[in-house]
Amino acid sequence: MVKLTTLCENTAMGMGYTGEWGLSVLAESKEETVLLDTGFSDSILRNSVTAGVDLKKINKIVLSHGHSDHTGGLRPLLQKLSKKMDITAHPRVWDKKYTARSTGGSSGYRFIGIPFCKEELEGLGASFSYSKAPVWLNDHMVTTGEIPMVTPFEKIDKNMLIKTEDGFVPDPLLDDRALVIKTGKGLVIILGCAHRGMINTIIHAREITGIEKIYTVIGGTHLIRAGKEQLEQTIAALKDFNVEKLGVSHCTGLPPSAVLASEFGENFFFNNAGNVVEL
Numbered sequence: 001m002v003k004l005t006t007l008c009e010n011t012a013m014g015m016g017y018t019g020e021w022g023l024s025v026l027a028e029s030k031e032e033t034v035l036l037d038t039g040f041s042d043s044i045l046r047n048s049v050t051a052g053v054d055l056k057k058i059n060k061i062v063l064s065h066g067h068s069d070h071t072g073g074l075r076p077l078l079q080k081l082s083k084k085m086d087i088t089a090h091p092r093v094w095d096k097k098y099t100a101r102s103t104g105g106s107s108g109y110r111f112i113g114i115p116f117c118k119e120e121l122e123g124l125g126a127s128f129s130y131s132k133a134p135v136w137l138n139d140h141m142v143t144t145g146e147i148p149m150v151t152p153f154e155k156i157d158k159n160m161l162i163k164t165e166d167g168f169v170p171d172p173l174l175d176d177r178a179l180v181i182k183t184g185k186g187l188v189i190i191l192g193c194a195h196r197g198m199i200n201t202i203i204h205a206r207e208i209t210g211i212e213k214i215y216t217v218i219g220g221t222h223l224i225r226a227g228k229e230q231l232e233q234t235i236a237a238l239k240d241f242n243v244e245k246l247g248v249s250h251c252t253g254l255p256p257s258a259v260l261a262s263e264f265g266e267n268f269f270f271n272n273a274g275n276v277v278e279l
Helices: 043-051 074-081 118-123 198-209 228-241 254-267
Strands: 003-008 024-028 033-036 060-062 085-089 097-103 106-111 126-130 141-143 160-164 167-170 178-183 186-191 214-220 245-249 268-270 276-278
Touching: 003 043, 024 178, 043 074, 074 085, 074 118, 118 126, 178 198, 186 198, 198 214, 198 228, 228 254, 245 254, 254 268
Parallel strands: 033 060, 060 085, 085 126, 186 214, 214 245, 245 268
Antiparallel strands: 003 024, 003 276, 024 033, 097 106, 097 160, 141 178, 160 167, 178 186
């Protein structure tokens, strides 16, 4: 059995939980406990208490990408754990990530990368390992590694940038990845933000595992800025995959979520902070 507990998400599912812009999902199995992302700050600490989750059981941490709303909880979490912690990530996770913004007629750039230096986190017990390729954490859990852009309708946001010596350049978000779990009912895919496309991620997950059946997809789908055509094609692809459970979070956005809820009915759910899925 695999148990998924969402410890950080934009909204909370019930009394005692804290909503925070970001995402963190705990995946527990008999073999080990893996945490995908850590949210924006310390909500995972507070929500773990409400959920009755012992964070010290965590064996490994997977970073879906290097944005602050998925990594900002690293420092308080490592301080809480007070032990060596293996953290797997893409080598580009430390890129100086920014977003271009325009507010009230003015424009500028905002830093959205990991808000800590690597050395500080290593001093708190972090042991980083980096790979562009999929990483098998155990016999049934694997990271996707770099996700090929194969669909014609999924694109990376143009306001995602990297600061270099030559100025700001588009961020290809090569570090964007997901956690995939093999179960008897099919694949369970936990998305961080799906910057390189939810459907691209699902296609890649099938290829690296050799398993066609998609049982559950949860997490950030990055449909918040999707146009009508992208949303329609995404829905068509999900139906073609015959996804049985779809739990959206974080960067999905309420209007796309409402459309997905209408299309998938009882197979759809909001994956908020405090939500538990047992597989």
